[in-house]
Amino acid sequence: MEKKKKLSDYPRPSVTTDCVIFGFDGTKLKVLLVERGVEPFKGTWALPGGFLRMDESAEQGALRELQEETGLEGAYIKQFHTFTTPGRDPRGRVITIAYYALVRIQEVVGGDDAASAEWFALDDVPALAFDHDQILRVASRELRRQIHFEPVGFELLPKQFTIKELQALYEAILDVKFDRRNFYKKMQHLELLTQVDTGPTTRNQPFLFEFNATKYDELKHKGFRLEF
């Protein structure tokens, strides 16, 4: 960053933030896409995103996008990569700071642009605008990686959930099958869940659990690993 030049002496690319919004419907992992209304790629599905404003951080920009698309505030987002290949946007030099968001699909109300937004199963995504196919692939990979170390999956479930739902989520993300009983034990042993008291329970209803945030912070620091 040297020489005696001013910032304006250097050419500047345009900067956008795009957001891969993941949700879980109880069976499959889904992603929220929007249909582009303008050129280029008009009519093509794309990741929600927009230009970075000069007075906001990229994270604030991603959260703003998220609010506009899903109506959610304060959801979990994570920056995972910045895409910079020249030519990735036909309009000119554009770099994209990409985030993924984990949202409770049940709480998504749909925001201003909701008319053109739609959930797609991750294994049934249409061709996307720009290099968004690649961005989505990288996001999925990073999510899979992260879930081995941090129990981020909880961000995708309702506040209260059954172990069976939790297992289905992990199986959907990691594309594996777990033994039901071992999965139960593993979760119990982690002490990451708090059982919800549902009063005089009519039996054979599955227990409801809540996520234990305190324990989460502990495990995040000590390291933590889920089986494959």
Next chain:
Amino acid sequence: MEKKKKLSDYPRPSVTTDCVIFGFDGTKLKVLLVERGVEPFKGTWALPGGFLRMDESAEQGALRELQEETGLEGAYIKQFHTFTTPGRDPRGRVITIAYYALVRIQEVVGGDDAASAEWFALDDVPALAFDHDQILRVASRELRRQIHFEPVGFELLPKQFTIKELQALYEAILDVKFDRRNFYKKMQHLELLTQVDTGPTTRNQPFLFEFNATKYDELKHKGFRLEF
């Protein structure tokens, strides 16, 4: 990215790539810093970096920086975060795509700017320009995280090395101590190393090993974990 505007209608930040260059001297993990020759932060140590050119990807920019600073080509680099907080650069709105590089410190010859470049032990780094302290912290954390999953440590060692050196490296990065004998066994069991034939060996010289790239790709896919 909508509306009927052109790219030039949106304000654009300046974009730099900064590179956290890690090296290992056999005992401590080190990082290469440069002393700034111009304002702002003239005379302060900083991460090597520079403005992104319009015809190169961020990765190419980082590799270019690396070549200029260390004389190395084709070294291992990894993008780990993009820093965007408004105000992080007093000159105006600047976002930085940050990479870390793992280099063999022995092979670093020092490039054009080498006069002002110096290696610092990671636990003895001076105050840095801009938010480079934070960038360095994040880089160290990401390196520690990554090394649990991928045997990237080999990028920091000479082509041939002893198990003892390898262990010292891991201990330096993770800030732990391993039992020498267990570490040997672990490495043997992973089959990640190829023993170098040093002819009729004068005994009690430690064996030399090379990194086995084939096995690496295998493990990278299957998942892989080192003890803490």
Next chain:
DNA sequence: TCAAAAGTGTTCGCTATACACCCATGG
């Protein structure tokens, strides 16, 4: 001659895995 370094073994305990059993509900 003795301390230090390098290679190889042994034991123990935890945990991941596979698989079994009991109970309640509803068709």
Next chain:
DNA sequence: CCATGGGTGTATAGCGAACACTTTTGA
């Protein structure tokens, strides 16, 4: 009444962690 789903229990194998022994070299 029996299939289904949900909660709990048990046995085994593999691996990580702790620790021991032998040999060779050089001070």
